Amino acid sequence: MLQEIFIQLAFGAPAGAMSLLLSALGIWRRWPFVLLLAGVWAASAMLYLSGVCGAPLYLLGLLQFGGALAVKRGRPRVAWLLLTPLFLGTLFMVYLVSLSLFTPFQP
Numbered sequence: 001m002l003q004e005i006f007i008q009l010a011f012g013a014p015a016g017a018m019s020l021l022l023s024a025l026g027i028w029r030r031w032p033f034v035l036l037l038a039g040v041w042a043a044s045a046m047l048y049l050s051g052v053c054g055a056p057l058y059l060l061g062l063l064q065f066g067g068a069l070a071v072k073r074g075r076p077r078v079a080w081l082l083l084t085p086l087f088l089g090t091l092f093m094v095y096l097v098s099l100s101l102f103t104p105f106q107p
Contacts, residue, residue, distance in 0.1 A: 013097045015045035016090035020083070023064055027079045032068040035079070039064030042086060045093070052096065060086045 008014070019042035026034030043061030050057040063086055067079035 011044050011048040013045075013090070013093045015041055016086075016093050019045060019061075019064075020087060020090055023067065023083055023086070027067065027071055027076050027083070030071055030076065032072045035064050035068035035071060039068070046086075046089060053092075057089050060089045 019038045022038035022041070023035055026032065026038060039061050042064055043058055046060050047058040063082040067082040070076070070078040070082065
């Protein structure tokens with residue numbers, strides 16, 4: 001039971017949301033290393049999501065590495081724009097989770 005909760009927190013929708021929050025903090029405070037950490041965390045969440053829908057969504061995590069480069073070069077607006085597709089992918093993951101939560105269980 002505890003392992004299942006850990007897997008959901010590490011790879012599911014909460015991981016994508018926490019990665020987005022870390023990325024926003026990294027852009028706001030201009031800390032590129034936080035964006036790199038968030039990119040690694042988002043890659044695992046998006047890898048999980050890409051297995052669900054079949055699209056290579058794990059590449060969305062790479063945009064955070066581009067955002068870290070943009071922050072390092074002093075262009076935070078570009079970093080915010082690079083964060084937008086990851087935000088949409090995380091919204092999609094939260095939508096899928098909400099569908100699975102509110103459907104009746106059928107054995």
